[in-house]
Amino acid sequence: MSAEYATFGLAPAMRAGGVLANGDYQVHRDFVDFVVDGRPLLFRLSDLDAVSPLASDIPPAIFTAQVRSLLLETDAPLEGGRYVIYGCPECEDLACGAVTAVIEKDGDDFVWRDFVWQADERADPELNGYHGIGPFRFRGDEYRRALGALLDGGRAQRRRVLLIGPRVAVLARLAAALRSIGIGAEIAHDATDVPADELRRYGAVAYGPAVGERERAAVRQSFARAGVDAAHVDGLAPIVPLLVAQIEHALDRSPLDQRRLRHLAAADGVADVEVASACRVRVTTYRRGRLHRVHTHEAFDDVLEPGRHRIALDPGATKGESFVVARTSGSVLVTAVVR
Structure with missing residues (x-):
């Protein structure tokens, strides 16, 4: 099997929780993300709200089993030699959908290939495949060293x-x-x-x-x-x-250069937002009225392409002392509105 070598690493990451403008709650999850060629693999999947199987809030025995599974020390959990790479942050049900890939040995190398979006026991690479991602060939010593460190106490700690x-x-x-x-x-x-x-x-x-x-x-x-x-x-x-x-x-x-949300500032009725990769961004304003009532306004909720963007803010939502929160699935930034 031919594929150029890619570097493999791990980095702390989180699925940002929060109290949303509509009153819903979004669960906080700390996890360890996969870093391929110096970039979080999750970033290649555009607007995906998901976590890796290496989450900090799962029991130690299950966490260890997940690591050993990725090291191919146990049988693949899904048909066709497939492993869950990213799954639902709210639960572990495959029915919610997950990114899976075939992981296999080729000599001393580890290869990740045929990434798909999978919502039942059988994957359909033609219909649901991520055709622009992979295959990735990792050198065995680098791959085993990174994952092995998690077995030596390197897992993320619950916050x-x-x-x-x-x-x-x-x-x-x-x-x-x-x-x-x-x-x-x-x-x-x-x-x-x-x-x-x-x-x-x-x-x-x-x-x-x-x-x-x-x-x-x-x-x-x-x-x-x-x-x-x-x-x-x-x-x-x-x-x-x-x-x-x-x-x-x-x-x-998480390392600053591996965050999707890079910058947030707000002044003169505009929020200045910078993202490192395509992702959904929600921008919300908060202010306190004269009677200390909290006024909340959803200013923006859509997918942004990489780069800097200017988002208009409602003048009524930012009068007086007001604040802006920008969030992606994995990052949150907060700023006061500058007059």
Whole structure:
């Protein structure tokens, strides 16, 4: 079988959760993505909301079984030597649809070929094949080294968030919203008496508006003493979907050059958005009215091609103090509207 060699690697990735403008919830999933020739394989699949089988929230035994399956140490789970490469982020049902491929050995090399969109036990490469993707030939030592590192404790860790501040209504609602999308959240007045082992469970810390700079500095020192590189989030406004988006962005530890959503700015009635590959982008504005009512407006929801784009914002939706959230399936950016 002839195919040029491609490089194989792995990188942390996430399916961004969130509280959407229509009130729906989108579940947060951390996973390990496949990087082919320096670029996430998921990016080649355009607007696909999916995760790899190497998700952080599956039991360790199943995670290990998935890795060994990709190493061809067990039989293929689907007909024709097929393996699930990306599946539904909400469940594991093949009926929702999945990207599958044949994985096979050729000498010491591993080959991924015949990518298809599959929604039942039998694949149809002619009808549902990704004809412009692959085949990919990976050198065996590089392939085994990357996947083998996951068996040595290199799997992604499930994210949790520590919310610092008085036990006020906003933090309670924020914690409930985070838990509803699969992110653990606890509320504390400070981190002084929290054991180091417990602090290591957190990927981010978010501060309530009543927390002063001295208290914030003390929390940072507690995490530093525990050797925890947590992201620290200063909430832009007491708007729960906005705060959830800020935390989602803070939890994104994927390399900057491997994110689809690269840039977001908003000023003069326009949002400036940059994406690295074709993908669906949703742009939502939030503002607080005089009586502290939250006003939400869907400004844009469509597929954008790679590059920078200017998206018009409704003047009524951005008057006063207002904010913009842009999200793809795997990235979230938040910005205040500049006057």
